[in-house]
Amino acid sequence: MNIFEIYLKKINIILIDLNKKGLIELPKNKNSFNVEIPPVKFDSDISTNVAMVLSKINQKSPIEIAEIIETKIKDDSSVERIEIVKPGFINIKLKSSFWNEFLKNIISNKEKFGVNENEVKKKYLLEFVSANPTGPLHVGHCRGAILGDVISNILKFNKHTVTKEYYVNDYGNQIISFTKSVYFRIREILNNEKFPINKPDLYPGDYIIEIAKNIINENKNIEFKNFDEVSSKLSSLAIKQSLLLIKSNLKNLGIVHDNFQSETDLVNNNEVEKVIEKLKKKNFIYSGKIKAPMDEEKGNWVEREQLLFKSTEFGDDKDRPLQKSDKSWTYFASDVAYHNNKLSRNFDTMINILGADHAGYIKRITSSVEALSGEKNKLICKVSQLVKLIKDGKPFKMSKRKGDYITIEDLLKEVGKDATRFIMLNRSSDVELDFDFTKIKEKSKDNPLYYVQYCYARISSVFNHIGKKINDDINIKSYNFNFSAEETKILQKISQWPKCIELSINKLEPHRVPTYLYELSSIFHSYWNMGKDDETKRFISKDKNISDEKLVFLKAISNVIKTGMNLVGVNTPEKM
């Protein structure tokens, strides 16, 4: 139940009616009409800008237009009072009967309140994480992982179908290095040969030792005598091991993918050749040369003829190579094949969540999807910016070369799943995020997670006092309450929940959910504390009773908090 949508429709009907009577002119495009919450000082519930938008086309002042519209809005049975304000806003105060109906609706909808029933249901493919299968996930992967997971949760909440997919880059040079590293660790364990720690292309991390041990234990029959002989077998064993690690990291974060798509499989099934043929037929591929990047030292650059994709036709700054000099495919080539594969599975919309360091890649991959499908917004890429780790007030740097980076496992051990998810999601993904270890662990009030959870725990404690559980259904005989100013504030805030969901989806900005939950919690905490000064405002009276009205408010707030926290994927403890 989105009250803003309801009133926008009502106003549109009124405008059409006034137009028929020749009282006002209407523009063709009504997109700039809106209905929203007015600032608190006006003591109104909803507000519309239509009079100002209509001013020009009608050659009348916004106030004059507003007065014409006002006469019609007055007829609506839910309207208590209308106020026309300065530039031309029409502010509407709704009758308490409307809000009573609203509350009744929320209580009966339970966790379904906020679902946009009118939205067309779509089939989404969401690709996220897709980190190289050469080791455990580290903090750098964490933000994108959570972002993707919560976007998926919200889409599903709105009854869309979502397939969560992980693209496994198990083809290419990094896999050869990784396999070699495992091989040397195996030799170290079995033959006591020292691991060549200074070789630059090897992975020094300790987790390689664990992988080596597991492979030795599970494959007693394999002899690790010659790298070239075992490399192909060993490679797949090692990848399998690191995927197990990655899956367990993700599971501990609360994330489970539906599908793992292997890059090697695509290559082996000749899907790259097929997609290149397809693009050749459409004339998007040619053999040519590209310019050196500006910061490349001149000596290192060898210009050569190579197979290129015409991404410049879609606005990219240069055409992109598909084949390396040894004739193997570039990462981009197999990724085009992967996206062709995605397209063949007929999703309405495909979303990729990328890290900031891959932002430069977006143009070419969306270009390829446009070339293949002919549709411009078939693939949407969302970038999550860097996470800056801060410990004891100082930035904490990780070094891949030393292998000393902080893994997701470390993170979860230190601050836990809930804090990690909530804090990582709490900021817009467009801005860098400070992740302050010490603050998050402090359980202080700087920590928005506790603030929201505390709200739920307080409500739960009231339910305990009256011998109920917070999840129990409540039976209200009749909804006929008069609301205080504080309660109206709560009602207004709750009425914005569907809008929050809608914006989170439309803009792929799920950080709006924790932000909203924080604001709602803040209003609740004020409401709670009113009982400190004024005993009549306490939830539970002296004779251990609770009024239906207060019960309804507690239930409504806790419903929204619970729903929201579920979307974020964190717990709502009943006691803290």
Place this chain on the structure above:
RNA sequence: GCGCCCUUAGCUCAGUUGGAUAGAGCAACGGUUUUCUAAACCGUGGGUCGGAGGUUCGAAUCCUUCAGGGCGCGCCA
């Protein structure tokens, strides 16, 4: 050099897809606990929304331009 992202209070950030006198938290200062959880609440101070132009009834939001910070720029993925 080019592309993408960012710049809002001392610090970290929101800002309802262009609206009304720009909002939170932290930090600072002052107050609230015989009372449903003080992990909370209330109050005070703090702003040229990076700068300059433009678009219009109206700009933190859109466009142009400049400055500063971040990320990236063939055979890494």
